[in-house]
Amino acid sequence: MSMTATVGHAHADPHHIGIVIEHPGPASKRIVTAYGFWVFLLSDIVMFSCFFAAYAVLSGQTADGPKGSEIFEQRNVAIETVCLLLSSFTCGMASIAADVRNRFWFYLGMAVTCVLGLIFLVIEFREFADLVARGYGPSRSAFLTSFFSLVGCHGLHVSAGVLWLLTMMAQVFAKGFRADVLRRMMCFALFWHALDIIWVGVFSVVYLLGGAP
Amino acid sequence: MSDQTHIPAGHDLAPGEEEQHSVGERILGYVVGLVLALLLTATSFFIAGTDLVWQPSIPVALIVLAIAQMGVHLVFFLHITTGPDNTNNVLALAFGLLVVFLVVGGTVWIMSHLNGNMPPMDQIMRMRT
Numbered sequence: 001m002s003m004t005a006t007v008g009h010a011h012a013d014p015h016h017i018g019i020v021i022e023h024p025g026p027a028s029k030r031i032v033t034a035y036g037f038w039v040f041l042l043s044d045i046v047m048f049s050c051f052f053a054a055y056a057v058l059s060g061q062t063a064d065g066p067k068g069s070e071i072f073e074q075r076n077v078a079i080e081t082v083c084l085l086l087s088s089f090t091c092g093m094a095s096i097a098a099d100v101r102n103r104f105w106f107y108l109g110m111a112v113t114c115v116l117g118l119i120f121l122v123i124e125f126r127e128f129a130d131l132v133a134r135g136y137g138p139s140r141s142a143f144l145t146s147f148f149s150l151v152g153c154h155g156l157h158v159s160a161g162v163l164w165l166l167t168m169m170a171q172v173f174a175k176g177f178r179a180d181v182l183r184r185m186m187c188f189a190l191f192w193h194a195l196d197i198i199w200v201g202v203f204s205v206v207y208l209l210g211g212a213p
Numbered sequence: 214m215s216d217q218t219h220i221p222a223g224h225d226l227a228p229g230e231e232e233q234h235s236v237g238e239r240i241l242g243y244v245v246g247l248v249l250a251l252l253l254t255a256t257s258f259f260i261a262g263t264d265l266v267w268q269p270s271i272p273v274a275l276i277v278l279a280i281a282q283m284g285v286h287l288v289f290f291l292h293i294t295t296g297p298d299n300t301n302n303v304l305a306l307a308f309g310l311l312v313v314f315l316v317v318g319g320t321v322w323i324m325s326h327l328n329g330n331m332p333p334m335d336q337i338m339r340m341r342t
Contacts, residue, residue, distance in 0.1 A: 034227030042309030049313040053320035078258055085250055092243040190229045193290040197283050204279035208261040209272055
């Protein structure tokens, strides 16, 4: 009788709002670490939102300099987007491989992620170098200042992510799939996926909306 | 009778962590996410450069497509769900989104009003002389 009552209650109230649960003790370290990192990522996204707000306000202030539609190349942006999207996928494959302790697929997934991230960085660096060489550096107009700071900040995050990725490969190589290494791998996967989410905002707002004539 | 008060707490999931699935199912989840994200990206780039749709609708369409793609990333790559084991993650995300909308929406709102209420720059220069 009490069993069926309990089961029925659990179905009606999946979030256990109405039940006083005996304190289950602290959450496992895996959950605490990943949750803390999740809060960091959200604060990072809040920081990016300030750069987005600055870009939205300043995108029209070109000071007789170039407009977005004159300097953005859709083809490069499309390649960058596909690179980052595929790297998010291969990062997911690498984290599955880490969970099942498969070294070969882990190294392969991480290596492909690294190559795709580097292709993204090279394309972005060449775009920046080209703009500066044509005299359209960040000091040319308020629009270019906000463009360079927003896209450059994302690029810095990707560079840090690539360094972290190589560190994770080295740690798995040296220490194996230990619990602490797996926790770091989980945080790295969260970081990389979050960067891709921010890039969705960047290519939509900066390149596609800002590139409209 | 007393075991009724000893209901074990449902274990929580860390962000990015999936419920128990086989490897094949997990890979399938990522493949579905990748295909959806690629479709949405292709649509965004197509819409931005096309003459086929009513031009003033393009910015709205781009923003809607971007939000949809962020949702796809959150569900299929970061595994944020509405399940009871994800409550903490979703609440943190909701608070983050609140701050993002306050910052971006508030900035655009206030700055556009300031811009609208300011005389053009050449008039300010004339008032000074």
